[in-house]
Amino acid sequence: MTETPERFDIPSTLAESTLSGGRADELSEAYDHPVHRILPDAKIIKVGGQSIMDRGRAALFPLIEEIAECSKKYDIMLGAGGGTRARHAYALGIDLGVPTGVMARIGGAVPRQNARMLQMLLAKHGGIYIMHDDFEKLPLYFKLGCIPVLTGMPPNDYWEKPTAGTTIPANRTDAGVYLSAEALGCETAFFIKDEKGLYTNDPKKDKNAKFIPKISAQELIEKDLDDVIIERVVLEYLMRAESCKQVHIFNGLEKGNLTRALAGEHVGTIIHA
Amino acid sequence: MNEIEKGEGIKRTHIKNPLMRESLMGKHLQDQMSPVKELALLPGASVVGVGGRSIMDRGRAAVMPLCEEIVKAKENFNMILGVSGGTRMRHVFSIGMDLGLPTGGLAQIAGAVEEQNASLLQAVLSKDGGVQMCREHFPEMPKYIAAGILPIIICMPPYHFWEEPADKGRIPMNGPDLGLYLTAEVLGVDRLIFVKDKKGLFTDDPDKNPKAEFIPEITAAEALKMDLPEYILERKVFEALALARHVKEIQVIDGLVPSNLSAALAGEHVGTIIRSA
Numbered sequence: 001m002t003e004t005p006e007r008f009d010i011p012s013t014l015a016e017s018t019l020s021g022g023r024a025d026e027l028s029e030a031y032d033h034p035v036h037r038i039l040p041d042a043k044i045i046k047v048g049g050q051s052i053m054d055r056g057r058a059a060l061f062p063l064i065e066e067i068a069e070c071s072k073k074y075d076i077m078l079g080a081g082g083g084t085r086a087r088h089a090y091a092l093g094i095d096l097g098v099p100t101g102v103m104a105r106i107g108g109a110v111p112r113q114n115a116r117m118l119q120m121l122l123a124k125h126g127g128i129y130i131m132h133d134d135f136e137k138l139p140l141y142f143k144l145g146c147i148p149v150l151t152g153m154p155p156n157d158y159w160e161k162p163t164a165g166t167t168i169p170a171n172r173t174d175a176g177v178y179l180s181a182e183a184l185g186c187e188t189a190f191f192i193k194d195e196k197g198l199y200t201n202d203p204k205k206d207k208n209a210k211f212i213p214k215i216s217a218q219e220l221i222e223k224d225l226d227d228v229i230i231e232r233v234v235l236e237y238l239m240r241a242e243s244c245k246q247v248h249i250f251n252g253l254e255k256g257n258l259t260r261a262l263a264g265e266h267v268g269t270i271i272h273a
Numbered sequence: 274m275n276e277i278e279k280g281e282g283i284k285r286t287h288i289k290n291p292l293m294r295e296s297l298m299g300k301h302l303q304d305q306m307s308p309v310k311e312l313a314l315l316p317g318a319s320v321v322g323v324g325g326r327s328i329m330d331r332g333r334a335a336v337m338p339l340c341e342e343i344v345k346a347k348e349n350f351n352m353i354l355g356v357s358g359g360t361r362m363r364h365v366f367s368i369g370m371d372l373g374l375p376t377g378g379l380a381q382i383a384g385a386v387e388e389q390n391a392s393l394l395q396a397v398l399s400k401d402g403g404v405q406m407c408r409e410h411f412p413e414m415p416k417y418i419a420a421g422i423l424p425i426i427i428c429m430p431p432y433h434f435w436e437e438p439a440d441k442g443r444i445p446m447n448g449p450d451l452g453l454y455l456t457a458e459v460l461g462v463d464r465l466i467f468v469k470d471k472k473g474l475f476t477d478d479p480d481k482n483p484k485a486e487f488i489p490e491i492t493a494a495e496a497l498k499m500d501l502p503e504y505i506l507e508r509k510v511f512e513a514l515a516l517a518r519h520v521k522e523i524q525v526i527d528g529l530v531p532s533n534l535s536a537a538l539a540g541e542h543v544g545t546i547i548r549s550a
């Protein structure tokens with residue numbers, strides 16, 4: 001056999017690593033510096049699709065006023081949810097048998113519409129529509145007093161991982177908003193929905209569902225509830241988080257809840273690492 | 274599925290469909306909302322991953338013969354080439370981890386190295402139809418294939434800042450191998466071949482451990498259960514492979530050995546075959 005050609009190598013601690021396996025884990029964990037928090041004071045807030053956007057002006061106008069008022073005090077970035085049109089598109093996609101990656105792609109269009117609508121409503125208060133590629137410009141937008149509005153969907157697109165069973169993407173707008181907060185080094189991610197928070201079952205369908213004000217992600221996973229108010233992948237991410245160790249879910253139809261939640265008051269359900 | 278259910282006042286407006294009013298988090302959906310049959314978008318094609326550290330970083334001595342073989346194989350197979358990062362990716366991760374960058378920050382900087390390698394590979398394959406394809410053109414893949422073009426893509430999945438926190442340390446768990454696997458799986462291609470500089474999967478990195486044993490064939494679950502000190506592919510690939518709809522078998526081959534790629538494309542077993550189950 002001929003000789004193996006030499007590599008053009010750059011020496012680094014990882015140069016000889018496959019980056020996969022126990023040895024790579026050790027190399028990675030040897031860097032134990034505290035995580036650099038990129039924009040820790042930003043407030044990352046999700047506006048629910050089905051829960052808020054699909055209710056139209058009656059729900060949105062008061063909320064918009066409150067967001068505008070809060071933006072005078074905090075750097076706020078909004079992430080938009082999908083809602084009923086995303087569900088319709090997913091139902092069609094399942095019927096046609098498109099793979100999970102295509103489902104994630106079609107699921108991405110609806111939160112973009114919602115983000116654009118939020119931008120129009122917030123424009124006079126500084127609302128701007130941004131894309132994933134604009135994420136690194138957030139300091140500029142905040143300095144100018146803008147309220148950036150991003151789709152909640154993460155940029156996974158065709159590369160969304162299939163799960164067992166359904167082709168509905170596991171990472172949707174809750175995951176995207178949560179991961180925005182984690183990447184920026186924020187301590188809490190905020191989720192505006194139309195329920196007080198987490199219940200033992202969907203309170204819209206089960207009148208006996210009980211409210212859970214505070215719970216750890218681990219406990220919630222162990223409870224194995226039939227329905228939860230936040231995407232299940234977020235619970236897994238929470239347990240591994242370096243910065244964003246809690247999510248606060250609250251009812252945005254009640255005036256004042258957002259203001260209180262941003263001030264650190266406990267108004268809904270807190271799920272923590 | 275087209276009726277609108279208008280919500281008066283503060284009530285929600287719905288479109289009637291099987292997922293109407295669902296939180297989408299309900300457990301019942303996991304089975305109920307599975308497609309009867311999942312479409313394969315590009316059956317008949319093969320996805321071939323060209324290793325960064327294993328092939329590209331070795332320069333012309335490794336890249337040129339492999340490219341000749343790719344061009345030869347193109348006469349019989351529709352291929353999509355993916356290329357990964359290599360030593361510069363490891364270097365930028367080392368610096369990034371020294372700076373304490375979060376996992377999402379590391380994922381954000383990883384892709385540039387692959388872009389360089391894709392440009393290099395495209396230049397070498399240009400006269401034979403190599404085209405560097407960006408993600409935005411992904412839905413045009415059938416056009417490229419029909420025209421006899423060799424699309425060259427980067428492997429890293431586009432998660433960027435939205436990469437999930439890692440189990441241990443900060444290196445993104447979803448790397449180039451997983452990205453290429455997902456490319457092959459979403460397209461529903463016939464074959465996925467990872468071209469590396471080792472015969473395949475060993476019980477340890479044979480460069481570091483002379484006692485490492487070669488594993489010619491294994492299932493994804495078995496491989497993960499072995500909890501090896503080094504895997505030739507990211508562990509996330511094994512997890513994804515276990516849930517495969519289309520790409521239920523992948524092969525890792527030594528691309529420094531002439532004709533291995535052609536043999537693997539033809540279905541021969543020349544490296545390690547990893548199966549879904």
